[in-house]
């Protein structure tokens with residue numbers, strides 16, 4: 001425990017048995033990795049949606065506890081890549097996995113174990129000594145019996161592909177119902193090395209604000225669009241600054257952002273009839289951005305076509321991949 005009750009933990013005053021390190025969540029797209037990350041951190045730092053491949057870069061969320069600090073690295077869903085974007089996302093996940101202390105393999109309780117899961121666990125087997133914990137997510141969606149069966153098939157998968165007794169532990173969890181979330185933290189933190197805290201007290205993520213803002217805009221834009229569009233959407237914040245001459249107790253942030261799509265037809269969908277849809281996206285995004293920044297926000301959204309950006313190395317670079 002922290003000997004100085006009311007002092008924030010620092011590398012200097014942390015107890016000798018303090019643990020700190022990195023855990024990464026991996027799993028198929030839509031497995032619930034980002035939702036679980038947010039539940040553990042206690043704040044929305046990663047956007048979530050019912051569309052697969054919502055997360056596109058690794059996001060660090062920091063869980064602060066009296067005796068440990070768990071840095072969660074949320075990753076894009078792993079899958080067999082079909083585009084250059086898909087390939088880049090997979091490479092990113094692999095690079096992340098080799099650097100963490102423990103891996104949380106996420107598999108949703110309401111979907112059978114499939115080839116996608118096997119593909120991922122086969123990759124994990126290559127990691128060698130890194131301990132792998134299976135997290136069975138979305139347990140609120142199934143009954144006891146189905147959950148039991150799922151836990152058994154997860155155990156089998158681990159024994160078959162990982163050797164040495166398979167997964168170190170298997171933890172059922174529901175991030176939405178708030179069930180067993182603390183157990184996930186407890187289990188993962190057991191595998192962290194002795195170390196003083198890595199991040200200052202109270203810091204919940206190392207995402208730059210402009211990236212968080214761009215993500216919140218993308219989350220708002222993903223809502224309600226048809227299945228083919230989500231992959232084609234990218235958001236870049238071009239400018240973000242405090243409006244001058246505002247009263248100190250009522251600041252305003254000006255944000256100018258571009259929504260990139262791949263084809264003119266998609267541009268029309270995003271904008272909607274008479275601009276109705278874009279206005280709706282803007283007001284929902286503004287509300288969530290204001291919550292995170294704690295200021296009023298003026299949000300200017302423009303839609304641009306970047307032809308086939310998912311397959312074009314130059315465009316991918318420009319959009320931050």
Ligand SMILES: Nc1nc2c(ncn2[C@@H]2O[C@H](COP(=O)(O)OP(=O)(O)OP(=O)(O)O)[C@@H](O)[C@H]2O)c(=O)[nH]1
Nearest residue numbers: 030031032033034035048049053054055077175176
């Ligand atoms: N009922 C229920 N739904 C959940 C739970 N966790 C996540 N979901 C839903 O599952 C969907 C996918 O969740 P995400 O957290 O975005 O999944 P992800 O694994 O991060 O997905 P990618 O970033 O695309 O790989 C969303 O609609 C979530 O609301 C849960 O515990 N219970």
Ligand SMILES: [Mg+2]
Nearest residue numbers: 033034054055
């Ligand atoms: Mg995600």
